[in-house]
Amino acid sequence: MKTFGIGLWLAWTAVASGQSNPAALAARHWREAHERAILAEFVELLAMPNLARDEAGIRRNAAAVSALLERRGVKTRLLEVPGAPPVVFGEIQTPGAKRTLIFYAHYDGQPLDPKEWATPPWQPAIRNRPLDRNGDLVLLPASGRIDPEWRIYARSASDDKAPVIAIAAALDALKGSRTALDSNIKFVFEGEEEAGSPHLASILQKYKDLLASDVWLICDGPVHQSRRQQIVFGARGIVELDITVYGPRHELHSGHYGNWAPNPAMMLARLLASMKDDDGRVTIEHFYEGIEPLSETEKRAVAEAPDVDRDLMGEFWLGRTEGGGKKLVELLNLPSLNVRGMNSARTGGQASNVVPATATATIDVRLVKGISPETAAARVIGHIRGQGYFIVEGDPDRETRMAHPRVARVTVDPGGYNASRTSMDLPISQLVLRTADSARGPVVRLPTMGGSVPLFMIEQILHAPTITVPIANHDNSQHSFNENIRIQNLWDGIELMAALLAM
Amino acid sequence: MKTFGIGLWLAWTAVASGQSNPAALAARHWREAHERAILAEFVELLAMPNLARDEAGIRRNAAAVSALLERRGVKTRLLEVPGAPPVVFGEIQTPGAKRTLIFYAHYDGQPLDPKEWATPPWQPAIRNRPLDRNGDLVLLPASGRIDPEWRIYARSASDDKAPVIAIAAALDALKGSRTALDSNIKFVFEGEEEAGSPHLASILQKYKDLLASDVWLICDGPVHQSRRQQIVFGARGIVELDITVYGPRHELHSGHYGNWAPNPAMMLARLLASMKDDDGRVTIEHFYEGIEPLSETEKRAVAEAPDVDRDLMGEFWLGRTEGGGKKLVELLNLPSLNVRGMNSARTGGQASNVVPATATATIDVRLVKGISPETAAARVIGHIRGQGYFIVEGDPDRETRMAHPRVARVTVDPGGYNASRTSMDLPISQLVLRTADSARGPVVRLPTMGGSVPLFMIEQILHAPTITVPIANHDNSQHSFNENIRIQNLWDGIELMAALLAM
Structure with a gap:
């Protein structure tokens, strides 16, 4: 092929691969x-x-x-x-x-x-x-x-x-x-x-x-x-929430008060765990309700998308994926709930023998067409309430904390918006x-x-x-x-x- | 009573309250x-x-x-x-x-x-x-x-x-x-x-x-x-464990990969939640097995101890306690499991739109007579394994992480020791x-x-x-x-x- 100029050769390979524009x-x-x-x-x-x-x-x-x-x-x-x-x-x-x-x-x-x-x-x-x-x-x-x-x-x-x-x-x-x-x-x-x-x-x-x-x-x-x-x-929409749950007013000695004073880290763990099953499916009531279905063209496009899951697993060192066997490209057409981070007291070398005072998680919910940020946030908050929490927007005072067995502060980021497609x-x-x-x-x-x-x-x-x-x-x-x-x-x-x- | 000297008066009140030594x-x-x-x-x-x-x-x-x-x-x-x-x-x-x-x-x-x-x-x-x-x-x-x-x-x-x-x-x-x-x-x-x-x-x-x-x-x-x-x-014994679970090799964009790449914060939440029921009772198999029972004298002493639970709840701003209605003084005679702290990525203003790479919790298990630190640690580790985790002691490499759907690094603090009574x-x-x-x-x-x-x-x-x-x-x-x-x-x-x- 050296007899062709390089430009011609590129044009030829382009045509061969269908690039004719x-x-x-x-x-x-x-x-x-x-x-x-x-x-x-x-x-x-x-x-x-x-x-x-x-x-x-x-x-x-x-x-x-x-x-x-x-x-x-x-x-x-x-x-x-x-x-x-x-x-x-x-x-x-x-x-x-x-x-x-x-x-x-x-x-x-x-x-x-x-x-x-x-x-x-x-x-x-x-x-x-x-x-x-x-x-x-x-x-x-x-x-x-x-x-x-x-x-x-x-x-x-x-x-x-x-x-x-x-x-x-x-x-x-x-x-x-x-x-x-x-x-x-x-x-x-x-x-x-x-x-x-x-x-x-x-x-x-x-x-x-x-x-x-x-x-x-x-x-x-x-x-x-x-x-x-x-x-x-299109792009998914989004809504973000911060959730803080409360244990004792200040950290307590874990020997003297542990397993008597409620532990907010464990409360948060239980709360988050209640939101998804082991396969990553969100268990919040109505979470998947109202999704605008894909058209036939869209379904075909998803089915024809190259399967890169195995390669990505290798790239990210993953031994499994969530989603009940669905491919990544399929899952993107569903709303998702993701824990961005969580924190309670200190771990490892910084840990001390305490019952923590609070525990916080930040989560994001990705939205698809048919579910607004307001709807999604209300579903998450409804779920937290359903787990026995009294919901507050600011830091709860002594009276509030003593009046309710479980108190969660939930802050919904006002910057949420809808999906588009x-x-x-x-x-x-x-x-x-x-x-x-x-x-x-x-x-x-x-x-x-x-x-x-x-x-x-x-x-x-x-x-x-x-x-x-x-x-x-x-x-x-x-x-x-x-x-x-x-x-x-x-x-x-x-x-x-x-x-x-x-x- | 002013006619008594202060010393005599104190002696008198002491005798009156039974202080005769x-x-x-x-x-x-x-x-x-x-x-x-x-x-x-x-x-x-x-x-x-x-x-x-x-x-x-x-x-x-x-x-x-x-x-x-x-x-x-x-x-x-x-x-x-x-x-x-x-x-x-x-x-x-x-x-x-x-x-x-x-x-x-x-x-x-x-x-x-x-x-x-x-x-x-x-x-x-x-x-x-x-x-x-x-x-x-x-x-x-x-x-x-x-x-x-x-x-x-x-x-x-x-x-x-x-x-x-x-x-x-x-x-x-x-x-x-x-x-x-x-x-x-x-x-x-x-x-x-x-x-x-x-x-x-x-x-x-x-x-x-x-x-x-x-x-x-x-x-x-x-x-x-x-x-x-x-x-x-007596005093309770103790054993401490650090638990780290693994998601992707590095943080991933939560929109592009969330709910496909397993989220270690959610994995840790589910793992911790599996260790206790909503009332704070530890659900790890055999956790309460082998407890050396209290003698009659000890039981009487516990029953006679002043009930300070209500006061402490007020002091600590608690709306409930754990332990199925048991008093604090009773619960101290049981082994306990407490989350000292947990951490995954960042929360609140520091949070970013990621699937975290790891999540860590530090827990302490307080021991009573009859349960050694080795026994308690083995029970916790057995439970983690029972939740589907492959247990490692050091940082798991790519091969290990890809070979197992769930990998947990568990470090048992060697400074644990027995209870005494x-x-x-x-x-x-x-x-x-x-x-x-x-x-x-x-x-x-x-x-x-x-x-x-x-x-x-x-x-x-x-x-x-x-x-x-x-x-x-x-x-x-x-x-x-x-x-x-x-x-x-x-x-x-x-x-x-x-x-x-x-x-």
């Missing part, structure tokens, strides 16, 4: 010719500290992202509400456009502790292998191929500056190949997603007309664990799937991701469907230290974005 | 005339930092305690084994003695964090009320009565320097009143009790002959919560009870305390019975910060010690 192929050629320039622009963007709460820093990022779009001839403006990082808005108007697409990404990054990072989070570093496989720091060679298995380590390398750069490179490629667009394109790059998008609703309300579209393409999150492209049509049968859904298939080979289609993103807000305020088109590798340490992106994922992302922009 | 009455008169001198000597001793691990400090205490005995004409020597604080040994030989009594106390104190103390732990301070009732610092009046409800705050004020000073004052009183002794008296004042008495067995072995006696009187611990004198004939029917037991009754009014008799003290060691090595004769108030913050003694308890203790020395 002309915009994607154009993007590949462009990228091959401009890898260093693309990475240079990326690294420059990653070098800017981007915490939503750092106003000066986040505005520097907004300016850089605007400039990046402006360099591609995209008209931009900042969408502002008081006290919030701006949304960078950009627009490409296409005469005779068949539709309007919004590409959503966010330029802020997760809060972090620099001490946990192997290299400083805003000093992008390249490694020849992942850190947990002893990857070494490497320098880009002056010329020749860049190993696509190398990774770039920096905050937001995956989440979520990679899509911004992928879009920028895709725009260059489309321009360079004179590919005509069929759609109006709008860009919405948010600056406080990792802070929980507290002002997104206001911004959507304020700029409702400007943000009209046929679909929001959410450029965020990872591809499938099998490394295949995935297209995701766009039908795979919508024409726009089918178009996105066809486009992605042609650009990236047969893609994994998922009705929902397991995590929670407030996509419902977009549906509710703008009445537009959302479809998530992720590009990052799944093993990207997103939200943790040593976040990274595998370079091949960025390259693939450029092709996907080019295809979607041109659809 | 001549040595105790002599001690009262002596104390009334020497309150300031007694407290001065006490405060001087309390001002000496006394942690077992502080070699220089602990030897200064040993020297001070020796000097205190020598000033009373008691011949002393230091009993030493390498690497240990010395035991201060003292002896009074009584011609024609009917018996030999050993008075045990310890001069070291619990480790502490000075930051938690209201006043520095080794700068004794007097307050007019307990700190938790807003007690103010006061100075001793130059003359006149000292309010016996005042409290002295300092490390070891109760635990366990008060008995040392009470014995010293009692010796003065007996000498002052020319009271003849009937017994040989030996003193064993230990210097590392709060470090777990790691060298006591070696010292007992090495000085076996020197330490021959008819009984060990353990001058340690608190009187009954009703403030009545109590005499205690001296029969109340022994002649020496009856003598101690008669003496205490005559000195302090009808005393509360308990077969065992709830806490654990390695008294079995004395029985095993020296074949001598032990009887605990405490003097401190129960609300003395022993083992915690702001340890204190109520001055009346010290005064009462002097009378009890005088009576016991003279018996």
